[in-house]
Amino acid sequence: MFVFTLKAKILAISLTLIGLVMLIIGFNTTSVHSLDLHEAAGIVLAEAPHGEDSHGVVSHGEDSHGAVSHGEDSHGAVSHAGHEDHGAANRPWSAFLVNTIFFLGIGVGTLFFLAIQYAAQAGWSAGILRVMESVSLFVSVPLLGLLFLAITGSMHLHYIWHWMQEGIMDPMSSNYDPLIAGKEGYLNAPFFILRTVIYLVIWGGAAYLLRRNSLREDRLPAGQNLFFTQRKLSAAFVVLYAVTSSTSAWDFIMSIDAHWFSTLFGWYTFAGMFVTALTVLNLLVIYLRMGGYLPWVNDNHQHDLGKFMFAFSVFWTYLWFSQYMLIWYSNIPEETPYYLARFGEFKLLFITMVVLNFLMPVLVLMSRDSKRIAGFISLAAVFVLAGHWMDHYIMIMPGSVGYNYGFGWAEIGGFLFYAGIFIYIVLHNLASAPLLMKNHAMIYESKLFHQ
Amino acid sequence: MANTDYKPLLRAIYKDDDVVLSAVKSLREKGMKIKEVYSPFPIHGLDKALGLKETRIAMAAFMYGLFGLSVAITMTAYMMNFDWPQNIGGKPSMTWGNNMPAFVPILFELTVFFAAHLMVWTFMIINKLYPGAEPQNPDPRTTDDHFMIEVIAAKGVIDVLKESGAKEISEA
Numbered sequence: 124m125f126v127f128t129l130k131a132k133i134l135a136i137s138l139t140l141i142g143l144v145m146l147i148i149g150f151n152t153t154s155v156h157s158l159d160l161h162e163a164a165g166i167v168l169a170e171a172p173h174g175e176d177s178h179g180v181v182s183h184g185e186d187s188h189g190a191v192s193h194g195e196d197s198h199g200a201v202s203h204a205g206h207e208d209h210g211a212a213n214r215p216w217s218a219f220l221v222n223t224i225f226f227l228g229i230g231v232g233t234l235f236f237l238a239i240q241y242a243a244q245a246g247w248s249a250g251i252l253r254v255m256e257s258v259s260l261f262v263s264v265p266l267l268g269l270l271f272l273a274i275t276g277s278m279h280l281h282y283i284w285h286w287m288q289e290g291i292m293d294p295m296s297s298n299y300d301p302l303i304a305g306k307e308g309y310l311n312a313p314f315f316i317l318r319t320v321i322y323l324v325i326w327g328g329a330a331y332l333l334r335r336n337s338l339r340e341d342r343l344p345a346g347q348n349l350f351f352t353q354r355k356l357s358a359a360f361v362v363l364y365a366v367t368s369s370t371s372a373w374d375f376i377m378s379i380d381a382h383w384f385s386t387l388f389g390w391y392t393f394a395g396m397f398v399t400a401l402t403v404l405n406l407l408v409i410y411l412r413m414g415g416y417l418p419w420v421n422d423n424h425q426h427d428l429g430k431f432m433f434a435f436s437v438f439w440t441y442l443w444f445s446q447y448m449l450i451w452y453s454n455i456p457e458e459t460p461y462y463l464a465r466f467g468e469f470k471l472l473f474i475t476m477v478v479l480n481f482l483m484p485v486l487v488l489m490s491r492d493s494k495r496i497a498g499f500i501s502l503a504a505v506f507v508l509a510g511h512w513m514d515h516y517i518m519i520m521p522g523s524v525g526y527n528y529g530f531g532w533a534e535i536g537g538f539l540f541y542a543g544i545f546i547y548i549v550l551h552n553l554a555s556a557p558l559l560m561k562n563h564a565m566i567y568e569s570k571l572f573h574q
Numbered sequence: 575m576a577n578t579d580y581k582p583l584l585r586a587i588y589k590d591d592d593v594v595l596s597a598v599k600s601l602r603e604k605g606m607k608i609k610e611v612y613s614p615f616p617i618h619g620l621d622k623a624l625g626l627k628e629t630r631i632a633m634a635a636f637m638y639g640l641f642g643l644s645v646a647i648t649m650t651a652y653m654m655n656f657d658w659p660q661n662i663g664g665k666p667s668m669t670w671g672n673n674m675p676a677f678v679p680i681l682f683e684l685t686v687f688f689a690a691h692l693m694v695w696t697f698m699i700i701n702k703l704y705p706g707a708e709p710q711n712p713d714p715r716t717t718d719d720h721f722m723i724e725v726i727a728a729k730g731v732i733d734v735l736k737e738s739g740a741k742e743i744s745e746a
Contacts, residue, residue, distance in 0.1 A: 448675050454664060491632060 145536025232400020479510030642688025
């Protein structure tokens, strides 16, 4: 039985508090900058201050301005007389969104992995289902964070989602954008908030029900009736998730670049989230095995988890490249701005991210032996987690912040804030129930599993 | 592996794969040297029981993949940029680096092609399974429903074989 020690509790709570303080500092420092920016209205935006925590890119000439997708010229013929640059003011909100999406990926990816274990009646994984349950229950926290961002966005406290600007759907307004107005049926604040609530209900509800049934199964004298209930529940969730994974990716990430669209985007986002979740699961299983809490999990289970991580790193790269290559090849003006920003202002991050997410896991995890050694998996895990944080950063920042991006208080603070809550919730859930299910149908098979 | 110095071989026929596995274990425990085991199908755990070394075919496959990748890079660069420069997708930059995204499917396919095919050929040559190779199997029954252990003759081998459940024992 896993024990949530006082030391770990203090660590988790202090991480959350430090993160919260850093977030507050981040919000206050950037609001000063946005004031500067408003005073400097009319002056070439590229000369506006970039913030203390400036990034490596030295010069922001006027040519790079066009690369940022919210620059004036990316709107084509549509003129924005009153179009203000919200980049600097958006920055702490965007940083919070990046971390929210990153941790949402860990939560919902694990929930999906848990559901497919039941739906496929997988035997090998039965010994680590409790670990998956503990992580998947976390999914509600980043969803509440998203609900918070959606509501504050609709109150015009920030403009991460450009289409939430006042008057953007109003033909009389100087902010009018006919392309965005055409999407009003889907991209409007009430429906947006409603969808966020629906995700909260479906994902959070599925995680809660799977956990509740699993704990109930432990208390039953014998029999495996609940296994089939779990299976049906999981199958239903997988179907619902097939739809909601795509729509949530459009909502929270793709609608930042509201003019742009990609039919592959839902899958691409899902692949990134899923591999992040698998990586965290690998790390958790390694951590628990080192503490001796999972004696029934051996190198063969670890090997399979490593395979999943390796495979989905490659899968993510496949989708990333599929999206990129088709847009690069066809070269249509309505698609290319997305990559112009990422290959201009964000080039260094973009290339680093692909190397971390594809090349490093492939080189580290390709050999059979390395997938059975905790050190190698942990090394690859560090690369993959860093890479996917950067991937989410690169999905969100160019559209919402533009060249005001950086890495400072809000980015680190948001990460620590969620990391603290994540550690607290996961360790609490791990400690609140035995790590081995008593009556699960596949426990015996899982114990015998070998390759 | 052919032995240069002559050592008499004993061939023991078995009827069951589990019996073969336990026979191999007991032979090796008693220090007997097993030359080969013939079986109509793979026996799970036999490689470990025989103490075979891990295969290095994975490393070979990786090398073949790298070779295929470099062949593909050379081929695309020579064909599309050097020998007869092509305007690719309206992007006549004429350098390999700038046209690279268009070549990625080719790079991938040739990497896989070389890795897979050369790996299969390597496997067949090492195991003497190429067309026209001399058949190695001493007893055709081991391709149907019998199993055979070939042991290098030593003192007491016959007793161990009989104990372990051999159906018939013959000298090679």
